[in-house]
Amino acid sequence: MIKILLVGLWVCALTLGGVYAAVSLGGKPDENAEAKVETPTEYVSGETLSLPVVSDGEVSGYFLARLSVIVDSDKAKKIHVPVAPYITDQLFGLLVGDKLIDLPNTGRLDVAGFKTRVKDGINAQFGEEIVTGVIVEQLDYLSKADLRSEDPSRRSHTVKIVEGEKPPEAKSEGASH
Incomplete structure (x- = not known):
């Protein structure tokens, strides 16, 4: 016992x-456990845009573009401004103003660099790191000659500059912030 x-x-x-x-x-x-916590994100859908390509003083074709962004939802709520118009502004500036895409050499577009320029441009306008990611859903080119053609099979001819990405399935799709 x-x-x-x-x-x-x-x-x-x-x-x-x-x-x-x-x-x-x-x-x-x-100590880095707090840094590893993911920031809450929100998907902001951009509009489908038809941006003119001007060469020799006249419109030679159109870019069809649709970009969406992923934003830090906490920071986006603080700014109280819709993000979608800033996407449009950046696309117009890069594709029409800066002529970022060289149409004869469309295969040479640095997609990662393009996304970075869009993200950095939007964040610069807000003055803080709001956009965390960019999704290129569509980036195509239609020439004016193809649009005016009588041949219906030629009308549907588009130059795919970037193969579109699918947006993430998000709860807040189409959000205005």
């Missing part, structure tokens, strides 16, 4: 010692 009592006390002492050692030697929690 005494042996069983001594074995029980020995097991209790070992258990308590193990718990004490685990707690005291376990260290502090990871």
